[in-house]
Amino acid sequence: MRLNKLEKIKEKSNAKNLLIVGEPNLFYFTGYRGVGGLLDCDGTRTLLVPLLERNRALGIKDLDVKVYYPVKLEENVIEGTLVSAVEKLCPSTTDKKLLIDLGYASVDLFLQLSSKYEAKNITEDILQTRAIKEEKEIEAIRHAQRATAMAMKMASESLVEGISEIELAGIIDETMRKGGAEDYAFPSIVAFGENSAEPHHIPCERRLRKGDTVVVDIGAKYNGYSFDSTRTFLYGITEKSKRIYDVVLEAQLEAIDAVQEGIEASQIDRIARSRIEKEGFGKLFVHSTGHGVGIEVHESPAISMKSKDILREGMVITVEPGIYFQGELGVRIEDTILVRKGKPEVLETLYKTL
Template sequence: MRLHKLQKILEEKNLKCAIISNTASIFYLTGYDYISTDIGNFVALVYCDGVPTLIVPLLELYRAEEKIKDIDVVAYSTTFTGDKIIKGNLKDAIFSYVHQNKIGLDIQNTSSTFYNYFNKYEIVDLSKDLSLLRAIKEPEELELIKKAGEITSASMKIAQDKLTNSEVSEKQLAGIIDMTMRSEGAEDYAFPSIVAFGENSAFPHHVPTDKIIKDGQNAVIDIGARYNNYCFDSTRTFIKGNNLEIKKIYEIVLEAQIEAIDRARDGVKAAEVDLAARNIIEKSGYGKYFIHSTGHGVGIEVHEYPPVSPTSDAELKENMVITVEPGIYLKNKFGVRIEDTIIITKKKPIVLETTFKYL
């Protein structure tokens, strides 16, 4: 557990109490991973006067107790009562443990409903502190991300083989990729796999369809495995047959990506990495077709701190893990994106490649 890191933040801010509701931060601090398809706040970590308490729905009580042994776990229920069960909802349970007028909240990762629970309290925002805390990875975290990368690599190579040797639709290929991730040891994908052929590849977040790739078209495959709750993110652009225009755009994107990766190291502003990629694409005359940021942090969540964008104020630190993923998107024609996940060091970054990225 990493609760001592939260305690240090509270001491620096002269706080005695924090309530954390973001499930990724709760996992980072305690090792408990709450899995739900619902949207909202259903669990909370209350850390007051140096005492941590994890509050979960009743149906999660046994699993939470199994996952973490060193802190108190209680459940809430509007229906049932009993040992370690607080009658009421999450708000009622939290308030039974909070006896301070001033509290810390991770505001950026808190729903408005949850935030409004505390309108009578003086609130100190812990968002940036927790984001930076999670952004600098410990050695065991880096190993889990590398393992997620190995699983992603196996899936990407299968996808490349299917594109070369089979007639396959976007949906079918996405299904094969997801099955491969599971068979290689992932508990899930980090995000729904993106498989886009031809003109569909001009949509950065395309949802796979029944479209089958044709000769002369490209395929953009953006995938990532989740292994022991750590994510990976990789994109490759493949071409079936030959297309000189796609190759031209590919070389521009590849040059932009290499330039940005070379710029990324400890002490460099994330915005400078974005600018390095953006300058190459703009000089080639395609600046207006690079329509997203150059990258983002990766860890327990596939998108986390630091943002690698033109407006980012983040400074890269050793052992941060980020993506570098420039792209060019020509509507009704095609898109090209190349993405690697990299580990920041004091020198050149470590590139966690998933498959050969040259056409």
């Protein structure tokens, strides 16, 4: 558990009370994966969960668990909602200030809490805290990397004329599971030919033909942590597809070389984007260069043009430039990278040379 990190957040805001919501946050701070909230009321920490999650929550050691339910079924069950439980255990008459991550709070939850407390948003503090990975977190990401690498290799070996996107996605998902993945970090993206120009394409019945570009964007999840990798395969190389591939690869490699502690995240985006713009394809690079990876596949820091984030050792990010010709083809190459003080550590899944 990382409950000690809550004290720093409270001290920064000069507050006594804090409520953590959202499964990713709850998992990060307590190891609990489910619905509910973690209440820190003047140093007394309580995991608040609905009745159906009680048995799972009681497995969390060294943390008091309180249960809430719409009606009073048992003496030790708090009648009402999460807000009712917060009010009962941390009355606003004691201290009206309550810190909460609004990134995970529903509008209804925020409105109810705001009517009783002086709710202050600590989303940025939570994001920055989670952005720096501990060794245990990095090891889980490496496990997810290995499962993803197995699936990416299988994907490359399964490219036969006539296979459908859905069929290949199924092979990939099965391989990740066999490789030890507990889940997929996101729905696997498999896109052939003209579909590869859609960055977030949903696999369909489109079948592989000679001359197609094939974008495979996949990631396994292990012990709560995600991985993310994209490779583009050319199933029959054309002059145009090879030219685009080479430009994207050069942009990615140049951006990766610049990854180190202390550099602005926006600079990484600028390096990749400048290379693509120099080759005349700037308007076809339609997304940011990358993002943080951890419990969620998209988290802080943002590797984008307007990002204010500074890279720090222990961050895990992606670098994934792409070029997309609508209705024709797309190329994206992505690696997950561990930020170090010096040379970055690239957590590769498959060689990128054609």
